[in-house]
Amino acid sequence: MNWLRKHLVLILGLLVLVYTFIPIFVVVLMSFNDPASRLIYRFDGFTLHNWLNPCEDPAMCSALGRSVEIGLLATAGSTILGTLAAFALVRHDFRGRSTANLLIFLPMAAPEIVMGSSLLALFVGAGFAGQLGFWTILIAHIMFCLSFVVVTVRSRLAGMDDNLEQAAMDLYATPRQTFWKVTFPLVFPGILGAALLSFSLSFDDFIVTNLNAGQTTTFPMYVWGVAQRGVPMQVNVVGTMMFVISIVIVVGGELNSRRRARALA
Amino acid sequence: MASAAGTAPLADVDMSTVSGRKRGKTGYLLLLPAAIWLGVFFVIPFYSLVATSLFDPSGSDSRGYDMTYHVANYWHVFQDYRGPLLRSLWYGAIATAFCLVLGYVLAYAIAFKAGRWKNLMLVLVIAPFFTSFLVRTLSWKLILADDGFVVNTLQAVHVLGSDGRLLATPVAVVAGLTYNFLPFMVLPLFASIDKIDHRLIEAASDLYANPIKGFFKVTWPLSLPGVVSGTLLTFIPAAGDYINAQLLGSPNQRMVGSVIQSLFTDANNYPAAGALSMILMIIIVAMVLVYVRRAGTEELL
Numbered sequence: 001m002n003w004l005r006k007h008l009v010l011i012l013g014l015l016v017l018v019y020t021f022i023p024i025f026v027v028v029l030m031s032f033n034d035p036a037s038r039l040i041y042r043f044d045g046f047t048l049h050n051w052l053n054p055c056e057d058p059a060m061c062s063a064l065g066r067s068v069e070i071g072l073l074a075t076a077g078s079t080i081l082g083t084l085a086a087f088a089l090v091r092h093d094f095r096g097r098s099t100a101n102l103l104i105f106l107p108m109a110a111p112e113i114v115m116g117s118s119l120l121a122l123f124v125g126a127g128f129a130g131q132l133g134f135w136t137i138l139i140a141h142i143m144f145c146l147s148f149v150v151v152t153v154r155s156r157l158a159g160m161d162d163n164l165e166q167a168a169m170d171l172y173a174t175p176r177q178t179f180w181k182v183t184f185p186l187v188f189p190g191i192l193g194a195a196l197l198s199f200s201l202s203f204d205d206f207i208v209t210n211l212n213a214g215q216t217t218t219f220p221m222y223v224w225g226v227a228q229r230g231v232p233m234q235v236n237v238v239g240t241m242m243f244v245i246s247i248v249i250v251v252g253g254e255l256n257s258r259r260r261a262r263a264l265a
Numbered sequence: 266m267a268s269a270a271g272t273a274p275l276a277d278v279d280m281s282t283v284s285g286r287k288r289g290k291t292g293y294l295l296l297l298p299a300a301i302w303l304g305v306f307f308v309i310p311f312y313s314l315v316a317t318s319l320f321d322p323s324g325s326d327s328r329g330y331d332m333t334y335h336v337a338n339y340w341h342v343f344q345d346y347r348g349p350l351l352r353s354l355w356y357g358a359i360a361t362a363f364c365l366v367l368g369y370v371l372a373y374a375i376a377f378k379a380g381r382w383k384n385l386m387l388v389l390v391i392a393p394f395f396t397s398f399l400v401r402t403l404s405w406k407l408i409l410a411d412d413g414f415v416v417n418t419l420q421a422v423h424v425l426g427s428d429g430r431l432l433a434t435p436v437a438v439v440a441g442l443t444y445n446f447l448p449f450m451v452l453p454l455f456a457s458i459d460k461i462d463h464r465l466i467e468a469a470s471d472l473y474a475n476p477i478k479g480f481f482k483v484t485w486p487l488s489l490p491g492v493v494s495g496t497l498l499t500f501i502p503a504a505g506d507y508i509n510a511q512l513l514g515s516p517n518q519r520m521v522g523s524v525i526q527s528l529f530t531d532a533n534n535y536p537a538a539g540a541l542s543m544i545l546m547i548i549i550v551a552m553v554l555v556y557v558r559r560a561g562t563e564e565l566l
Contacts, residue, residue: 013374016367017386020393020447026404027396042407085299092292100296103303109497111505111549113522117542118310120529121317143306146299204398206508207522211529223399227512231403239400246395250388 024243031236050233057232063222064238067203070134070218074141074202079195081142082149083187089150090157107147115144116208123212132214140208145198152197156190189257196249203242318539330535338540346524346541353521354548356435357504360442361450364499365492367443368450372491373484375451376458387455394448402441402512409437409513433515441509449498457491458484493560501549521545 004011034047055061089100107115119140123132164186168178206220213221223235286292318338320330343350375386393401409415409431419425431437461484469479485492507522521541528538 007378009370010374010378013371013378013386016371016374017389019367020390020444022408023401023404023444024393024396026407027400030404030407042410042413081299081302084295088292088295091286092295093286093288094292094296100300103300103308107303107307109501109553111501111522111545113505113507113525114314114542114546115307115310117525117529117538118314119306121313121535121539122306122310124535125313125317139306143302146302150299200395206399207506207526211526220397220399223397223403224508227399227403235400235403239396239404243392243396247392250392254384254388 027236027239027243030233031240033233033236035233037230050237054234054237056234059217060219060222060226060232060234060238063217064219066134066216067219070138070141071199071203073138074145075195075198077138077142078145078149078198079191082146082194082198083153083191085146086150086153086157090154104147104150107144108151112144112205112207113211116140116211119143119208120211130214132212133216136212136214137209137216137218140212141202141205144205144208145201148197148201149194152194153187153190156187156193160186189253192253196246200246314539314542316539317535318543320536320539322534322536335536338536339544342537342541343544345537346521349519349521349524350541350544350548352518353504353545354552356439356442356510356518356520357500359439360446360503361496361500363439363443364447364450365496368447368454368495368499369488369492372451372454372458375455376461377463390451391448394445398445399508399512402445402508405437405441405444406432406513409440432513433518435514435518437513438510438518438520441513442503442506445506445509446499446503449502450495453495453498454488454491457488457494461487489560493557497553497556501553504549505545 029043031050032046032048033043034045034049035042036044050056085100085104088094089097089104119136120132123129123136128136160183165178165182168182169175173181204220205218206224209218210221210224217225219238223231226232226235316332317330319332319334319336320338321333321335322338322341371390375383375390379386407413411430411432416425416429416431419431420427420429425431431440465483465487466479469483470476474482504520505522507520507526510518510520511523525538525542525545528534528541532538
């Protein structure tokens with residue numbers, strides 16, 4: 001009884017954590033499902049068919065490919081723009097800082113539906129109603145990923161020890177050398193984290209994308225479409241893969257930073 | 266890593282004054298691309314939305330709209346879609362309350378009880394949410410299905426009637442919202458709780474506060490910044506979401522986001538869609554301002 005009282009909060013916390021994983025178990029389970037009918041969504045039997053034939057519905061794989069493509073380009077764009085802005089905000093002083101901070105903050109606080117519909121209003125107003133598609137999605141994704149990149153890189157940069165850079169310059173490193181040999185490697189984990197966040201935000205976005213996509217279909221839009229008329233089990237294969245890949249990346253990063261911390265110590 | 270990226274255009278960053286912030290043009294130049302992008306694709310669109318919401322509703326997207334400052338659009342859409350609008354705010358608020366309870370327990374456990382497993386637990390909090398939002402929500406559809414384990418159990422203990430169901434009810438929609446937006450609550454709460462000096466809590470118990478009183482007098486007030494930003498970061502997307510309502514609910518649980526979406530893409534009624542979007546934005550901003558003032562904290566993130 002005493003033991004229970006002492007560990008009650010931890011047990012409750014672990015229960016909440018288990019709860020967050022329940023749908024993931026279902027996704028993994030359903031990726032091995034052999035459905036009796038496409039219309040009834042339940043586990044009927046075990047098969048490897050879905051894993052061996054991931055592209056049974058070519059529409060799914062082309063939507064997936066498009067999402068990856070948009071995700072990579074949006075990540076590159078938002079990471080570059082956002083990192084530059086983070087350096088400006090942490091390392092430079094200029095008029096309009098608070099306006100800039102507000103401008104960065106607002107897209108994270110605005111409801112997606114409002115952001116998406118404003119962007120659509122702009123595109124239609126500017127006469128691009130017929131050109132909605134890949135490029136308008138990409139523009140939108142860079143826009144909403146940008147703020148998250150700035151915030152992530154900014155916090156890494158702000159928490160950084162200046163002394164290492166001072167030391168480099170005391171030892172006659174040029175500003176350029178100092179930047180590439182000291183500053184950049186120290187900020188890099190933050191930039192990498194921001195890039196991963198951007199990719200997952202872009203890859204997973206539905207509401208903004210759906211408004212600005214025209215006839216183009218991304219992976220979430222494909223899932224939305226088939227949700228009404230029967231979901232192919234391969235969707236769960238993709239869901240499982242996304243989970244596994246992100247776990248590998250995150251745990252790998254964690255182990256790597258532990259190893260480095262030990263090497264430094 | 267650094268040498269591989271050595272050709273990137275970052276090289277002219279002036280590091281001559283590392284301590285303290287440097288004044289000069291470089292700051293503007295670094296900020297400019299991001300500021301332009303957000304200006305053109307976030308701020309200007311907002312003006313387009315305001316303009317669209319005031320267009321003459323008799324136009325169409327093919328013939329074009331006339332700007333008539335038709336403020337009546339707002340009144341009309343409010344009349345027509347009051348149900349989904351209020352429902353969205355209501356579902357968002359209930360889901361936020363559930364998230365606060367679940368999220369607080371989890372964040373507290375990670376910050377104070379996880380010890381050396383702290384980082385691992387934090388990673389595990391985010392990990393499930395890397396799987397596609399829609400795929401996750403679909404799996405809730407399976408979990409809450411009519412002949413599923415959850416419904417059968419609830420029927421067996423007579424919480425639900427023998428023909429009771431969860432899918433296509435507000436319960437399923439709120440459950441989906443709670444689940445999907447939980448990390449937005451946990452992370453800010455954790456950041457706040459993790460900063461609390463544990464000695465303050467010990468001091469409270471030394472002074473004979475029982476754990477519950479100690480919690481409400483010490484821990485809770487000190488975690489308020491996290492509570493405020495967590496509830497905002499959960500409520501805003503939850504109220505605007507329509508994926509959960511559409512996949513787990515029925516037309517009776519339709520939320521405002523779905524109305525806006527279909528007014529834009531199916532009905533092509535841009536002025537009404539714009540006005541409804543504006544109303545949602547105005548309500549949310551008003552609520553946020555009142556809430557932040559009442560909570561007495563300006564610290565949002």
